[in-house]
Amino acid sequence: MTTPDPLLERLRQLPRPDDIASARTLARAEAAFAAARNVARPRVGWSVPAALALWGALYVVGAARELTRLYPTSAEAKPAVAANHRGPSVGGDQFMLNAISNVSARTMATMTIVPPLPDTLRATSLSSVVPLCPDVSSDMDPSMQVVACDTRTAERATFGGDRGTFAARTAAQPARAPHRQRARAPTQPAS
Amino acid sequence: MAAAPSADAALVDRLRRGDRAAFRDLHGRFAPATFGFLLRLAGRRDVAEDLHQEVWLAIARHAARLDADTDLAAWIFTIARNRFLSSRRRADPAALAGDPAALDRRAAEPATTDDPACRDLERALASLPEVHREMLLLVGVEGLDAAQAAAVLSIRPDAARQRLARARAALAAALGETEGAIAIPMERKASS
Numbered sequence: 017m018t019t020p021d022p023l024l025e026r027l028r029q030l031p032r033p034d035d036i037a038s039a040r041t042l043a044r045a046e047a048a049f050a051a052a053r054n055v056a057r058p059r060v061g062w063s064v065p066a067a068l069a070l071w072g073a074l075y076v077v078g079a080a081r082e083l084t085r086l087y088p089t090s091a092e093a094k095p096a097v098a099a100n101h102r103g104p105s106v107g108g109d110q111f112m113l114n115a116i117s118n119v120s121a122r123t124m125a126t127m128t129i130v131p132p133l134p135d136t137l138r139a140t141s142l143s144s145v146v147p148l149c150p151d152v153s154s155d156m157d158p159s160m161q162v163v164a165c166d167t168r169t170a171e172r173a174t175f176g177g178d179r180g181t182f183a184a185r186t187a188a189q190p191a192r193a194p195h196r197q198r199a200r201a202p203t204q205p206a207s
Numbered sequence: 208m209a210a211a212p213s214a215d216a217a218l219v220d221r222l223r224r225g226d227r228a229a230f231r232d233l234h235g236r237f238a239p240a241t242f243g244f245l246l247r248l249a250g251r252r253d254v255a256e257d258l259h260q261e262v263w264l265a266i267a268r269h270a271a272r273l274d275a276d277t278d279l280a281a282w283i284f285t286i287a288r289n290r291f292l293s294s295r296r297r298a299d300p301a302a303l304a305g306d307p308a309a310l311d312r313r314a315a316e317p318a319t320t321d322d323p324a325c326r327d328l329e330r331a332l333a334s335l336p337e338v339h340r341e342m343l344l345l346v347g348v349e350g351l352d353a354a355q356a357a358a359v360l361s362i363r364p365d366a367a368r369q370r371l372a373r374a375r376a377a378l379a380a381a382l383g384e385t386e387g388a389i390a391i392p393m394e395r396k397a398s399s
Contacts, residue, residue, distance in 0.1 A: 021375065023347070023375055023378060023379060024343075024346065024347040024375070026324075026328060027328065027332070027343060027347030027348050027378075028347060028348060028350060029325075030325055030328065030329065030348055031325065032239045032240070032242075032243045033242065033243050033246050033252075035238065035239065035242040035256070035259060036256075037256050037259070037260070038238060038239075038242070040260075041234075041238070041259055041260050041263050042231065042234050042238070042263070044260065044263075044264060045230070045234065045260075045263040045264055045266065045267040046227060046230055046231065046234075046267065047267075048264050048267035048268055049225075049227065049230045049267035049268075049270055049271070050225075050227060052267060052268045052269075052270075052271060053225040053271045
């Protein structure tokens, strides 16, 4: 490119064509330049670090709360019951098992108290565990959608039959169960 | 057209700061060149005007995010060339290539002078293949050096020099053919 080329010099002397839309092009481009400047700059500046900082803070708080829950302090580990009673009390028949006093508060929180079974359910079951069989009929009374059934009748149950069949059969069990053992009143010795 | 690097760097720095006066300076410095480049590539004034607007909108959208060492001429002519190639893919190719009427119109459109030498040169330039024409427009008309032209065309600088040599030979041949086509009847007339 150091030596001047006459042909290229002739090309360089060609006149530039006029652009009659130059002013309009400049106005539109200048507006686009200002808009791009206003939109692009602040978004990238702080949004990403702020989002990362917020995420980090939430992560730390959540981790601390979880660690506190998993490893409670000694004060929180004390059981909610009186732990000093070991063995029979002095004056009466109150007992506290030693095991209870050694159970941590976390274990105590998971213990549930099972209420005594009503008489009707106790009569249909041989054990203290009564399975619940949900019936999903949509047109039943909501209070009837969960019925108790006997485990011995579950094998004979036919699902997919008429609606209410299973519930009716289960409800009829107390009346016709042959193996039920009723509590007998103390009999009088034959005189 | 190729400006000093320090002048480019100062203008780029002002553009990166969002200086609207710097954008007007950029437009004043490069807009006539980009319009002439597009007009001589496309051969139609209406197409060139639309392309020119697209080019400067694209420049405006990206001017604030330039690297500090950007070569402005190479960057702007790259945008212009890419826009032209995209529009040519969308357009009917018969309107710009292979049609003698389109060739005549393309040669006549950029002519802004009554100088017959310039008109012959425009016509010869318009008759060249596009690969030669764009190289001559960048280096010959707009004054870019071989490295800048190579950057615009996405080729190596030595390949750009070879392409420039072939394009220059093709232009010389086109000018010779034009002069020969005029001279041949005169010779036949003299001989007859």
